[in-house]
Amino acid sequence: MDTFVQQLINGLTIGSIYALIALGYTMVYGILRLINFAHGDIYMLGAYAGFIIATSMGFAANPSAIGFAVTLVGSMAIAAAVGMAIERFAYRPVRKYSKMTTLITAIGMSLFIEYLFVFIFSGTPRSFPQLLPNENITLFGNATISTSQILIFVVSMLLMFLLQWIIYKTKIGKAMRAVSFNLNSAKLMGINTNFVIAFTFALGSALAAAGGVLTAQYNPKIEPLMGIMTGLKAFVAAVLGGIGNIPGAVLGGLLIGAAETLVVGYGGYIGVPSTFRDAVAFAILILVLLLRPAGLLGSNVQEKV
Amino acid sequence: MLTLDNVSVSYGAIEALTGINLHVEKGEVVTLIGANGAGKTTTLRTITGLLDPIAGRVVYEGNEIQGVPTHKLVSRGIAMSPEGRGVFANLSVRENLEMGAYIRKDKKAIASDMERGFELFPRLKEREAQKAGTLSGGEQQMLAMARALMSKPRLLLLDEPSLGLAPLVVHTIFEAIERIRQEGATILLVEQNANAALHHSDRAYVLETGRIVMEGDSKQLAQDPRVKEAYLGE
Numbered sequence: 001m002d003t004f005v006q007q008l009i010n011g012l013t014i015g016s017i018y019a020l021i022a023l024g025y026t027m028v029y030g031i032l033r034l035i036n037f038a039h040g041d042i043y044m045l046g047a048y049a050g051f052i053i054a055t056s057m058g059f060a061a062n063p064s065a066i067g068f069a070v071t072l073v074g075s076m077a078i079a080a081a082v083g084m085a086i087e088r089f090a091y092r093p094v095r096k097y098s099k100m101t102t103l104i105t106a107i108g109m110s111l112f113i114e115y116l117f118v119f120i121f122s123g124t125p126r127s128f129p130q131l132l133p134n135e136n137i138t139l140f141g142n143a144t145i146s147t148s149q150i151l152i153f154v155v156s157m158l159l160m161f162l163l164q165w166i167i168y169k170t171k172i173g174k175a176m177r178a179v180s181f182n183l184n185s186a187k188l189m190g191i192n193t194n195f196v197i198a199f200t201f202a203l204g205s206a207l208a209a210a211g212g213v214l215t216a217q218y219n220p221k222i223e224p225l226m227g228i229m230t231g232l233k234a235f236v237a238a239v240l241g242g243i244g245n246i247p248g249a250v251l252g253g254l255l256i257g258a259a260e261t262l263v264v265g266y267g268g269y270i271g272v273p274s275t276f277r278d279a280v281a282f283a284i285l286i287l288v289l290l291l292r293p294a295g296l297l298g299s300n301v302q303e304k305v
Numbered sequence: 306m307l308t309l310d311n312v313s314v315s316y317g318a319i320e321a322l323t324g325i326n327l328h329v330e331k332g333e334v335v336t337l338i339g340a341n342g343a344g345k346t347t348t349l350r351t352i353t354g355l356l357d358p359i360a361g362r363v364v365y366e367g368n369e370i371q372g373v374p375t376h377k378l379v380s381r382g383i384a385m386s387p388e389g390r391g392v393f394a395n396l397s398v399r400e401n402l403e404m405g406a407y408i409r410k411d412k413k414a415i416a417s418d419m420e421r422g423f424e425l426f427p428r429l430k431e432r433e434a435q436k437a438g439t440l441s442g443g444e445q446q447m448l449a450m451a452r453a454l455m456s457k458p459r460l461l462l463l464d465e466p467s468l469g470l471a472p473l474v475v476h477t478i479f480e481a482i483e484r485i486r487q488e489g490a491t492i493l494l495v496e497q498n499a500n501a502a503l504h505h506s507d508r509a510y511v512l513e514t515g516r517i518v519m520e521g522d523s524k525q526l527a528q529d530p531r532v533k534e535a536y537l538g539e
Contacts, residue, residue: 171407178393178404184355185391190379190408190456 002141007265008258013149013218015257016156020211021234022241022249023163024204030180030244031200032095034102038086038109039208040231042079045113046209047222048121050075051128060129068131068217072155075213076206083205084198092194110231117224125223128216148217159210160250163203167246176200180244233260233281240288242298251296256281306331306491307352307460312361312371314344314351321347323515324361329460329493334486336494336502336523338536339512345495346388348512349462352493353385354378365460380408384458388465388495390449394438398429401437401448405455415455422451425481443474450481460491467498479505499536503527511536 021043028036053074054060059067090109094101132151136144167173179186179196186193215230216222237256241248260281264274288295307329314322322344329335337345350356352363354375363371370378384405393401402422406415423430426447432440437448446466453461463482467475479501486492486505496502503509503523511519511532519526526532 171403174396174400174403175407177395177400181393181395182391184375185387185393186404187355187375188353188379188385188387188391189404189452190376191404192374192376 002143003265005139005141005143007261009143009145009149011258011261012254013152013257014260015254016152017211017215017230017253018234018237018256019250019253020156020159020207020214021231022237022253023160023246024208025235025238026241026243026246026249027176027200027204029238031176031197032091032102033099034091034106035235036091036201036204037103037106037231038113039204040227040234041110041113041117042083042205042227043208043212043215043230043234044117044222044224044227045082046075046079046205046212047128047216047226048117048126048212048224049078049209050213050216051126051222054129054131059131063130063132065132071131072210072213075209079205079209079212080202083201087198087201092197114224114228121224123224125221128220128222130220131217134217146218152214152218155210155214159207163207164246166203172196172199229278233278236281236285236288240284240295242295245295245297248295248297256284259284306366307493308362308364309348309352310362310364312348312351312358312363314347314356314358321515322351322358325512325515325517327510327517327520329491331459331491332489333508334482334490334492334494334506336496336506336509337512338496338499338502338509340536341497342514343512344515345512346464347515349385349388349464349493349495352462353383379456379458382457382459383462384453384456384460385462386446386449386453386464386466388468390442390445392437392440392445392448392452394436396437397434398432398437398440398448399434401452402429402455405452408456418455418457422454425454425484426451426477443470443477446470446474446478447481450478454485458490460493461485463492463494465495465497467496467501475501499532500527503532503537 021039024039025036028034050071054067054071057070059071086109090105091102094105132147134146134148136146138144167176175186175191175196178189178191179193183193233256234253237252238249240255241252260277263272263280264277267274267276309325309327312322312325313320325348337348339345347356351358354373358371362369365383393404396404402419406418409415428444429447429451432444437445440448450463450466466478470478475498482505494502494506503526506523508521509523509526510517519532
């Protein structure tokens with residue numbers, strides 16, 4: 001029982017990060033029908049942006065809530081700007097061509113960001129400073145939860161509620177939903193659809209960057225290729241939930257996180273070694289595509305943002 | 306108010322409009338009738354900037370507007386209820402109307418215009434909180450028209466408002482067009498239902514395979530033997 005609770009806590013921690021990243025995949029897909037393969041690298045970029053802010057402003061030496069907040073928000077802002085720049089200069093010029101062209105551009109953009117970071121920061125991992133004191137709290141038996149895990153839950157939940165509010169209650173959010181349903185009709189309303197698309201990239205990138213900074217509080221090792229595997233798993237999470245579906249991305253993220261750690265904890269009993277943890281997400285992807293291609297919450301008439 | 310001067314449009318190698326000339330004056334209801342594929346929708350899409358002409362000029366209130374992005378034309382007073390209605394199925398009826406008023410900031414006036422829309426089509430009031438995707442075809446058409454009016458357009462373009470609707474609903478739609486007309490609106494109406502369109506308009510153009518083949522006073526055209534035979538089924 002202790003192990004189960006422990007694995008579940010760990011799983012939901014990673015799962016919240018997958019959910020934050022999956023939201024960006026699903027929003028961009030909803031609006032452009034594009035799988036933005038560079039999205040996982042924005043998560044990495046967010047971690048590095050946070051690293052630079054935290055070390056250059058001296059937050060590393062004196063852990064404080066303010067230091068953490070400034071690092072988080074600063075990293076999200078930088079990632080939002082980069083996300084908009086990628087959309088503007090890489091995707092928009094090729095949007096009028098086939099979907100395949102944009103997809104290949106996205107793959108190229110992903111490799112570009114990865115190796116630009118290897119070039120600038122070298123491939124050697126860096127250690128992200130602890131910005132808030134981290135303590136383990138014993139729940140019962142041997143199960144513990146760390147304050148950084150609580151931080152990940154709380155901050156990701158807040159961000160997801162904020163996103164929900166933006167999409168359903170604000171004018172720009174309603175415009176995003178309108179654009180995702182019918183681009184030309186949205187133009188006929190006077191909506192500047194290019195602006196709405198850029199805004200969507202900004203939102204998704206900011207969430208991914210938050211994921212990067214939060215992860216680094218839990219697992220401080222950051223390196224330029226850290227976005228590849230995490231990004232792919234978050235993409236699987238978006239597909240599992242139903243790509244284009246916002247609550248689906250959150251559900252998919254949490255499920256993938258939980259499935260992964262449960263395999264680590266219990267896989268041994270059914271002959272699945274814990275080294276298979278990275279394979280779990282892809283096994284789930286294959287099952288989803290075979291059994292329910294639209295995803296858990298996906299349907300023909302879905303809320304596509 | 307609006308003039309199309311020798312406008313040609315093509316989809317790749319296929320020419321959809323060949324040297325179209327038409328004009329709409331302030332306060333007029335002008336209709337464009339013709340068979341399927343004659344280029345009616347193409348004409349409206351060109352006016353709203355969804356398509357770019359390969360030749361010719363589109364002049365609106367004295368300025369050339371070809372090449373101006375669609376969303377900017379809305380702030381300049383052009384609104385369209387598109388073919389197939391184009392309502393946002395994933396948004397509620399109220400949210401669709403809010404999108405119609407996207408360019409406006411005067412909250413009080415928007416609220417009162419929404420009430421006017423509900424007065425024009427009481428069915429929409431009943432469905433206010435429902436997702437537009439759950440509405441019937443007729444209700445979606447009402448929503449598309451009410452939504453277009455929310456931007457307070459000086460020129461209203463209606464693309465096939467009666468398409469695929471039951472006769473009773475068609476009647477409701479044309480009654481609404483007549484009410485909007487009485488209030489002094491300028492309308493360019495595209496219709497396959499030539500009978501109703503000629504009955505509710507001042508002037509008309511007949512479009513055949515991308516060319517305007519006849520034009521004139523709607524009442525006179527309705528009496529024209531060629532129009533009667535080809536479009537009025539007599």
